[in-house]
Amino acid sequence: MTGEAVISVRDLWKVFGHKPERVPRSAELSALSRRELLDRTGCTAAVREVSFDVAPGEVFVVMGLSGSGKSTLVRCLTRLIEPTSGEVVFEGEDILAAGPKRLRELRRRKFSMVFQHFGLLPFRQVVDNVSYGLEIRGAGRAERTRRAMEVIDLVGLDGYEHSYPDQLSGGMQQRVGLARALAGDPDVLFFDEPFSALDPLIRRDMQHEVIRLHREVGKTMVFITHDLSEALKLGDRILIMRDGKPVQCGTGDELVGAPADDYVRDFVRDVPRxxxxxxxxxxxxxxxxxxxxxxxxxxxxxxxxxxxxxxxxxxxxxxxxxxxxxxxxxxxxxxxxxxxxxx
Missing domain, CATH: 3.90.1280 (CBS domain Like)
Structure with missing residues (x-):
């Protein structure tokens, strides 16, 4: 990895349950498996001891099966879920120390999220959905319309700016969600399994769209997926998680060529080497x-x-x-x- 990290994560934990902070503080409790911890304390460690860096302009993919903690992890990075302990540094700033006002500012200006569920406003046209974040910022109508039209064109929706969400296909709706995330010109885009609900052909098209957009705008991206082929297609580096813990982090060829353990080996077994x-x-x-x-x-x-x-x-x-x-x-x-x- 080259360049100073945009995101640095160190020893991040997210524990759900009664008195969750005791788990990472205790060497005995933190050493227990997920099942053992639940049986003994009633707590679930959704994310445990996760550390990684994301370089400027990198597409960093976090992948794992359902329950691996990947979606909880990305929500911890933006504090949509409050981490139990650890450190998240964004462009040199400790995110976990940010107060509510600063956190809102960061979410409006520094990073954006694209979710599986599009969350479009049904009674607003595409152009107004795309410019919604700019409206929240206080941008004037002319400015936000101009910027919205730029990114609408960028994601291939030119001509649909006055359509309503229910007039669009699932893939086109996801393009609106992508345009909305890009409109505020964030430093980092977070994707939480954005294409999981799409048909395979549309999903493939959206993967190509992300690759094209990354090539054109060069944004740092953190992409969550359970699909290894998607991870290999999109990721500069891939972090594989299991039961909340990191198993291996590396490039696609490192995961396939030198799997860290039998879990990763089984994951990549059917990949055309x-x-x-x-x-x-x-x-x-x-x-x-x-x-x-x-x-x-x-x-x-x-x-x-x-x-x-x-x-x-x-x-x-x-x-x-x-x-x-x-x-x-x-x-x-x-x-x-x-x-x-x-x-």
């Missing part, structure tokens, strides 16, 4: 009999994208970064991944 792994995961050291006058590729090229060039070369392809030879890749390494089950 050739679509995720890069050449750095399959390259080998040159041998004395290698013909070293073949083409060059970078170590971060995905195996699937490199396959044609490597198979056509008929000789070792050099894996090079900054003029340094890191290794070579041949037909054998490529076919070893491409022909794996599920690839």
């Amino acid at each position: 050739a679509n995720v792994l890069t050449l750095r995961w399959i390259m080998r050291q040159p041998r004395p009999d290698d013909v070293m006058d073949g083409p060059e590729l970078g170590p971060d090229v995905i195996v699937r994208d490199a396959a044609r060039a490597v198979l056509a070369a008929g000789k070792p392809v050099k894996v090079v970064k900054d003029s340094e030879l890191l290794g070579v890749v041949t037909d054998a390494e490529i076919l070893g991944v491409v022909t794996e089950a599920g690839a």
